[in-house]
Amino acid sequence: xxxxxxxxxxxNVLKQPGTVVVDFxxxxxxxxxxxxxxxxxxxxxxxxxxxxxxxxxxxxxxxxSAGIESIPTLxxxxxxxxxxxxxxxxxxxxxxxxxxxxx
Numbered sequence: 001x002x003x004x005x006x007x008x009x010x011x012n013v014l015k016q017p018g019t020v021v022v023d024f025x026x027x028x029x030x031x032x033x034x035x036x037x038x039x040x041x042x043x044x045x046x047x048x049x050x051x052x053x054x055x056x057x058x059x060x061x062x063x064x065s066a067g068i069e070s071i072p073t074l075x076x077x078x079x080x081x082x083x084x085x086x087x088x089x090x091x092x093x094x095x096x097x098x099x100x101x102x103x
Contacts, residue, residue: 001053006065009054009062018048021099022074023052024063024075027055031089039051046099046100
């Protein structure tokens with residue numbers, strides 16, 4: 001899973017064809033830590049989707065510009081456009097369904 005910065009976000013997400021899931025998280029966030037292994041599993045099952053992470057503490061400006069108010073927040077972006085915004089923890093099957101709905 002690729003770690004993004006404000007400098008790499010546009011190239012790796014907004015200009016990327018297809019579907020990209022961006023996980024906005026922090027090391028101190030319990031639900032973020034619970035979601036991480038779930039995201040890893042879903043990433044293995046959906047190889048056509050690119051998965052990326054943004055540490056909100058290191059990339060505060062990027063998180064603000066993306067309108068992130070609480071974490072974890074997942075942005076599901078298709079062809080450069082935010083299609084879904086998921087806030088909070090999701091079980092694996094529910095998360096996979098949310099992502100597949102955008103494919």
